[in-house]
Amino acid sequence: MSKDEAISRYSRLRQRRNADRLRDLAPRRTSGHEEPLPNLDYQTLWNALNNVAAYIDRHGGNVTVIAVGGAVNTIHLRSRNATHDVDFFNNQLTVNDYELLIRGARDAVRRDRRLTEEWFNNRTIFFIPQERRNELTEEALLIHEVIFRAAGLTVLAAPWQYSFSCKVDRLSGGGLNSARSYDLDDAVQYIHRYLLQRGGRQVNKSTVRGWFVHYQLQWTHANETVIARVNAAYRAKFHVGYDVIV
Structure with a gap:
């Protein structure tokens, strides 16, 4: 076996062992797994x-x-x-x-x-x-x-933009699980932290859509409704008079 073949074989073995570790740490599905308390x-x-x-x-x-x-x-x-x-x-x-x-x-x-x-x-x-x-x-x-x-x-x-995108996706009906009662507030918290980190106060909607493309999430008409809800919740939460996503 050549040196290159040995390195390739080791890399495949490591990936397989890491996949096994992933399965060890992933929770087992139970009848109540989709809606845990x-x-x-x-x-x-x-x-x-x-x-x-x-x-x-x-x-x-x-x-x-x-x-x-x-x-x-x-x-x-x-x-x-x-x-x-x-x-x-x-x-x-x-x-x-x-x-x-x-x-x-x-x-x-x-x-x-x-x-x-x-x-x-x-x-x-x-x-x-x-x-x-x-x-x-x-x-x-x-x-x-x-x-x-x-x-x-x-x-x-x-990263806050990733967490925010996942919340908006679930609120819009994407993903495997249905939206939870806390998802809207989570989304508001995440976009707020994103802006604090970068020193801004608003995000362009085109930027948010770009995040969806980047993370391979689907943008639909439902997302527009969710963004409007995020804007309203953000105004109420932080007592501002502007939309956070424009």
Whole structure:
């Protein structure tokens, strides 16, 4: 076997092993999976993440993951009282990183029986276009908006424009799951954070449509209605007299 063939074989093996780790961390589907109850509050999540961090640190690791959804709102933005899990990704994790995360998450469950085995998972990676996974990972690492940090584990927020686009998509009827009661407020929070990060106060609708194209989401007439709802909710939330998306 030539050197190039050996490198290619190793690369395929690593990809397959990483895919196995993805399946290990993705939650198993149950009859109630599509509408889980938000029952993990700020303190519960914070303690659980501390337990994961402590486990990883004890075993000589230091892992960074990127969170999306309810954990960001509950821990970082404090715009929700609770969520049902910590949903994360990082396309640069090694096999050893995955092993530490799996074992750390299970150790946290043993320490707090309020946690289910799905509380810490990377199911979201399956909904990110494969060609965007590295890009989103690198962008989150560059922006480095920390929502949790302890020896052994750092949790960053996903890029705000990505999180916003996913919320608008679900509110518009896209995706596998139906819209939730908190989705509109989440979208408002995410676009607000996006603007704070960039020092602006409005976003062109063409920019939002560009995000949809970039993340391979479908733009339909329903999106226009959702954008109008986001504008109205943003005005009410932040007491401004202008549309945030124009």
